[in-house]
Amino acid sequence: MKLGVLSADRPLVWMLPLIAMLVAFTIIPLFYNIWLSFHEYAPFKRRLEFVGWENWRLLFSDVRMWEALWTTMFYFGVVLTVELVLGMAIALLLDAEEFGFGVLRTVLTMTLVVPPAIVGMMFLLIEDPEFGVLTFVLDSLGILDKSTPILATGSTALWGVMLADIWQWTPFMVLIFLAGLRSLPPEPYEAAMLDGASPVMTFRRITLPLMSKVIAVAVLIRGIDVFRMFDYVFVMTSGGPGTSTYTLSLYSWQQTFSFIKWGYGATLSLFTLVIILVIANLFIWLAKVRW
Amino acid sequence: MATVEYHKVGKSFGPVEVLHNLSLDIERGSFVVLLGASGCGKTTLLRMTAGLETISAGEIKIDGKVVNNVHPRDRDIAMVFQNYALYPTMKVRDNIGFSLEVAKKSKAEINQRVEEAAKVLNLSELLDRKPSELSGGQRQRVAMGRAMVRDAKVFLFDEPLSNLDAKLRAHMRVEIRQLHDRLKATTVYVTHDQIEAMTMADKIVLMKDGNIVQEGSPDDLYDRPNCRYVAEFIGTPQINFLSGEIISDGGQAQFRADGTDLPLVEGYAAHAGRKVTCGVRPNDVRVDPDGHIKGRLQIAEKTGADIQFHLDIDGSEFVAVAPRATFAPVGEEIAFSMSAEKMHIFDEASGERIEV
Ligand SMILES: Nc1ncnc2c1ncn2[C@@H]1O[C@H](COP(=O)(O)OP(=O)(O)OP(=O)(O)O)[C@@H](O)[C@H]1O
Ligand SMILES: [Mg+2]
Numbered sequence: 001m002k003l004g005v006l007s008a009d010r011p012l013v014w015m016l017p018l019i020a021m022l023v024a025f026t027i028i029p030l031f032y033n034i035w036l037s038f039h040e041y042a043p044f045k046r047r048l049e050f051v052g053w054e055n056w057r058l059l060f061s062d063v064r065m066w067e068a069l070w071t072t073m074f075y076f077g078v079v080l081t082v083e084l085v086l087g088m089a090i091a092l093l094l095d096a097e098e099f100g101f102g103v104l105r106t107v108l109t110m111t112l113v114v115p116p117a118i119v120g121m122m123f124l125l126i127e128d129p130e131f132g133v134l135t136f137v138l139d140s141l142g143i144l145d146k147s148t149p150i151l152a153t154g155s156t157a158l159w160g161v162m163l164a165d166i167w168q169w170t171p172f173m174v175l176i177f178l179a180g181l182r183s184l185p186p187e188p189y190e191a192a193m194l195d196g197a198s199p200v201m202t203f204r205r206i207t208l209p210l211m212s213k214v215i216a217v218a219v220l221i222r223g224i225d226v227f228r229m230f231d232y233v234f235v236m237t238s239g240g241p242g243t244s245t246y247t248l249s250l251y252s253w254q255q256t257f258s259f260i261k262w263g264y265g266a267t268l269s270l271f272t273l274v275i276i277l278v279i280a281n282l283f284i285w286l287a288k289v290r291w
Numbered sequence: 292m293a294t295v296e297y298h299k300v301g302k303s304f305g306p307v308e309v310l311h312n313l314s315l316d317i318e319r320g321s322f323v324v325l326l327g328a329s330g331c332g333k334t335t336l337l338r339m340t341a342g343l344e345t346i347s348a349g350e351i352k353i354d355g356k357v358v359n360n361v362h363p364r365d366r367d368i369a370m371v372f373q374n375y376a377l378y379p380t381m382k383v384r385d386n387i388g389f390s391l392e393v394a395k396k397s398k399a400e401i402n403q404r405v406e407e408a409a410k411v412l413n414l415s416e417l418l419d420r421k422p423s424e425l426s427g428g429q430r431q432r433v434a435m436g437r438a439m440v441r442d443a444k445v446f447l448f449d450e451p452l453s454n455l456d457a458k459l460r461a462h463m464r465v466e467i468r469q470l471h472d473r474l475k476a477t478t479v480y481v482t483h484d485q486i487e488a489m490t491m492a493d494k495i496v497l498m499k500d501g502n503i504v505q506e507g508s509p510d511d512l513y514d515r516p517n518c519r520y521v522a523e524f525i526g527t528p529q530i531n532f533l534s535g536e537i538i539s540d541g542g543q544a545q546f547r548a549d550g551t552d553l554p555l556v557e558g559y560a561a562h563a564g565r566k567v568t569c570g571v572r573p574n575d576v577r578v579d580p581d582g583h584i585k586g587r588l589q590i591a592e593k594t595g596a597d598i599q600f601h602l603d604i605d606g607s608e609f610v611a612v613a614p615r616a617t618f619a620p621v622g623e624e625i626a627f628s629m630s631a632e633k634m635h636i637f638d639e640a641s642g643e644r645i646e647v
Pocket of ligand 2: 333
């Protein structure tokens, strides 16, 4: 069959649509963003003006940026650790073939189809100072009382937001880990039993090493996601109280769309991208993830 | 050191029954070899002994205690798996030493025992590799090593030498036997290799389709196979069968096939008229111009120490072994004789041995 330009030895032709999309929606915006970071919007003149390195100088001396970075890092660390450990624990439990576990595994996927903004709203209600379930429970247990609303108190607001994230995304970890656990070969486990290894020992010496690639990929995907988290804080606290729950993405959003600083917003988002790239590559290198 | 008893053991995988009502006693410290065609249930029996498969019927006792519901961890059994079952992420060193690590032995002791085993197994060079970096035979030796450092009550070997070359196999055969003599551990050993079975076993158990056909010493099975199947399975080259009937010629029992009359030991006269199959081992005949077994030579195969004659006796194939200096041209008729005591007589219909 003659295909002319569509023959298999002209791969470029086939890839053209994809390349066009990539260029239009990723490459051009990226370069535009870089270009934008050297400019700033002048509201009265209603146009962008070249400002050189001014935005970058501003960024490094911006106390609020450093605060947001720290908040983001802290959120990143806690949420990722909890989701990782909890996800693995639940996955190990659900890996057993007990009655009803199949249903449970299906139920787990349900949190993943809810839009994060809606989950934020749900948790806003759950943590409501007046009628929130969590407030009630913590109040009854004497851990927190109604005078310190979870989301309106500087020391607890971020934890309140983390809760939503953990609720929604732990099942994601569970699903990935379950898929990993189910693909493990059964033979080493049989050998380990005969060698007398306890379940803990078996997990530590056999399951974990075998799962390391899966864990690394899960952490990487979730880590990048967590780092640019926006929805929950936007819906639940809008960065408050004060600036205590401003993450990098929320802060970029505020600078860009509330303060109409297109250039500085672009600089902040570029900076976020750089940090994500650095952390991700550091991790890939450390965990020896092969692509 | 322990006894292992199987009492009416059965195993089904869903609707498929692979072991039927199997009973067997294994004495303390004995070396039992399981033989049988592929798929007859040897691995299944070992795995049930180790606790890796549930027991569908009957019971298994170790040291007189029913272990049907005892966890594999608590059975104190070492096993070499047919598929090796190595720990893929551990180095050879840790693979072999894992059971010792579990038993909380000191680093020094683990090291020493691992290196000892590695030396016997020719693995010293490979201790720091991962299983994925080893050849099949090397992996199999690691699997052996894992069992060798154990000090278990019962050792189960599932074709542990199948992937080794002849020289290494001969060496390992001796090592395993010595290990057994040193530890006096009860051992169940699965193999397809006749030489392994004959040289190592205190007792051979021959299985067929999930049943035990015969159990006994290697000599028992070789000299007095209780049915045609056993006679065929044990001994290389394979036994020859001639079908015919027993006749009594003036009180003297004879086996009569087309054109061949072979004298039998006395007792068979009582079975005159019975249709039987006569088993003749290729090693039990000798070239003799006055012999009663006559056949036309098809091929002569030199096997090193001796020569195998493939003969045509009235259309059926017959193999005879002769010293290698024997010469005969292809197409020639050769005659063999054999002593009556060496003939195995089986009932033609049932295949059972006819004892006298
Ligand atoms: N998990 C299983 N599910 C269903 N059938 C099985 C299973 N394991 C084994 N069998 C069947 O049980 C029978 C015995 O298998 P087993 O592995 O014990 O044979 P074997 O004697 O060890 O053979 P080989 O010499 O080839 O290793 C076979 O017919 C096999 O198909
Ligand atoms: Mg097998």
